[in-house]
Amino acid sequence: MSERGLADGPGDGALPPSLTVDAFDVRMADVADIDLERLQALSISVGWPHRAEDWQFAREVGHGVVALDEIDRVLASAMWFPHGDDFATIGMVMTSPRLQSLGVGEWLMKRVLSASAGRTYRLNATRAALALYRSLGFIGHRTVFQCQGEARGGDRPASAEPVRRLTAADLAAVTALDERAFGTSRAGLIARLFEQSAGYGLEREGRLAAFALCRPFGRGHVVGPVVAGLDEDAVAVVQPHVDEHDGRFLRLDTHLDEGIFPLFVARSGMKIHDTVLTMSLGAPLTDPATRGPDRPITFALATQALG
Ligand SMILES: CC(C)(COP(=O)(O)OP(=O)(O)OC[C@H]1O[C@@H](n2cnc3c(N)ncnc32)[C@H](O)[C@@H]1OP(=O)(O)O)[C@@H](O)C(=O)NCCC(=O)NCCS
Numbered sequence: 630m631s632e633r634g635l636a637d638g639p640g641d642g643a644l645p646p647s648l649t650v651d652a653f654d655v656r657m658a659d660v661a662d663i664d665l666e667r668l669q670a671l672s673i674s675v676g677w678p679h680r681a682e683d684w685q686f687a688r689e690v691g692h693g694v695v696a697l698d699e700i701d702r703v704l705a706s707a708m709w710f711p712h713g714d715d716f717a718t719i720g721m722v723m724t725s726p727r728l729q730s731l732g733v734g735e736w737l738m739k740r741v742l743s744a745s746a747g748r749t750y751r752l753n754a755t756r757a758a759l760a761l762y763r764s765l766g767f768i769g770h771r772t773v774f775q776c777q778g779e780a781r782g783g784d785r786p787a788s789a790e791p792v793r794r795l796t797a798a799d800l801a802a803v804t805a806l807d808e809r810a811f812g813t814s815r816a817g818l819i820a821r822l823f824e825q826s827a828g829y830g831l832e833r834e835g836r837l838a839a840f841a842l843c844r845p846f847g848r849g850h851v852v853g854p855v856v857a858g859l860d861e862d863a864v865a866v867v868q869p870h871v872d873e874h875d876g877r878f879l880r881l882d883t884h885l886d887e888g889i890f891p892l893f894v895a896r897s898g899m900k901i902h903d904t905v906l907t908m909s910l911g912a913p914l915t916d917p918a919t920r921g922p923d924r925p926i927t928f929a930l931a932t933q934a935l936g
Pocket residue numbers: 675705722723724725728729730731732733734735736753754755756757758759760761764
C-alpha cells in the first residue's frame with residue numbers, strides 16, 4: 630500500500646478524493662411485478678424484519694408501487710390495503726436510506742392516495758415518517774407500543790371462561806367481532822390471516838367474546854389481531870400463544886399502556902422495543918379507553934401495516 634492509502638490503485642495517482650455522482654431518474658412500477666428478494670432487500674435496508682413471505686402476503690392482500698432506478702434497483706415502496714370501497718390502511722412505506730429526503734416517499738404516497746381515492750385511511754407512522762404524513766393531512770391519534778422478545782410461558786391462573794382453539798367454523802364470528810372493534814369490516818383480510826394463524830377464543834353465553842390469532846412474521850411469530858371487551862379476556866386468549874412459543878421470539882403491537890394487559894405482555898417476555906403513532910385521514914378511531922363487555926376493542930394489531 631502506498632503512503633496515500635487504500636484508495637490508490639495502479640496508475641491512479643491523480644484520482645480526486647471525492648466524486649460527484651450524477652442525479653438519476655427513478656420510475657414507478659407495480660409492486661406485484663417485482664421479485665420478492667429485491668423487495669426484501671429494500672426492507673432490510675431500513676432495518677425492517679420482513680421475510681419474503683411477509684412481502685408476498687402484503688401483495689396478496691394489498692396493492693402498491695415501487696420506485697426503480699435506471700438499472701431496476703428497488704429504491705422505495707408504498708402500499709395500501711383496501712377494506713371495502715370506503716376505507717384502507719397504508720403501509721410498507723420506505724425509502725432506501727441513501728435516497729431519503731429527496732421527495733421519493735412523497736411521490737409514492739401521492740400515487741397511493743390517488744389510486745385509492747374516495748376512501749378514508751389509517752396508518753401507523755414511524756418518527757421518520759411523521760412530517761411526510763402530516764404534510765398529506767394525516768392526524769395523529771394514539772401511540773402503538775411494539776412489544777417483542779423471548780416469550781416466557783408460565784403457570785398463571787386459568788381464566789374463568791374456558792379458552793378453546795378456534796376452527797374454520799369460527800371465522801364468521803371472528804370477522805364480526807373484529808369489525809365491531811376495528812370500526813370497519815376486514816372480512817377478506819381476516820379470512821387470509823385465519824388461514825395462516827393459530828387462533829384461540831373465549832365465549833360468553835354462547836357468543837365469541839374474545840379472540841387472538843398468531844402467525845409467523847418477521848423474526849418469529851406475531852400475536853394479532855387480538856380483540857376483546859375485557860382485559861382479562863384478552864389475557865386469557867393470548868396466554869396459550871405465549872405458552873406455545875415459550876423461549877422463542879414473539880411480537881405484539883398494542884395501543885394499551887395501562888391496565889393488566891400491557892403488564893401481562895411485559896411479564897410474558899415482550900418488552901417495548903419501539904413506538905409508532907396511529908394516524909388517520911378522515912377516519913375516526915375507536916378509543917381503546919372505552920372498552921367494556923359490550924364494547925370490544927383491538928388489543929393487538931395484525932401488523933403495523935395492516936392495522
Ligand atoms: C419515512 C420515509 C419513508 C420518508 O421517505 P422519503 O423518500 O425520505 O420522503 P420524502 O423525501 O418525500 O420526504 C418527505 C418528508 O419527510 C422528511 N423526512 C424524510 N426522511 C426523514 C427522516 N429520516 N427523519 C425525519 N424526517 C424525514 C423530509 O424532510 C420531508 O419533509 P419536508 O417535506 O418537511 O421536507 C423514509 O424516511 C424511510 O423509509 N424511513 C425508514 C422506514 C420508515 O420509517 N418508514 C415509514 C413507515 S410508516
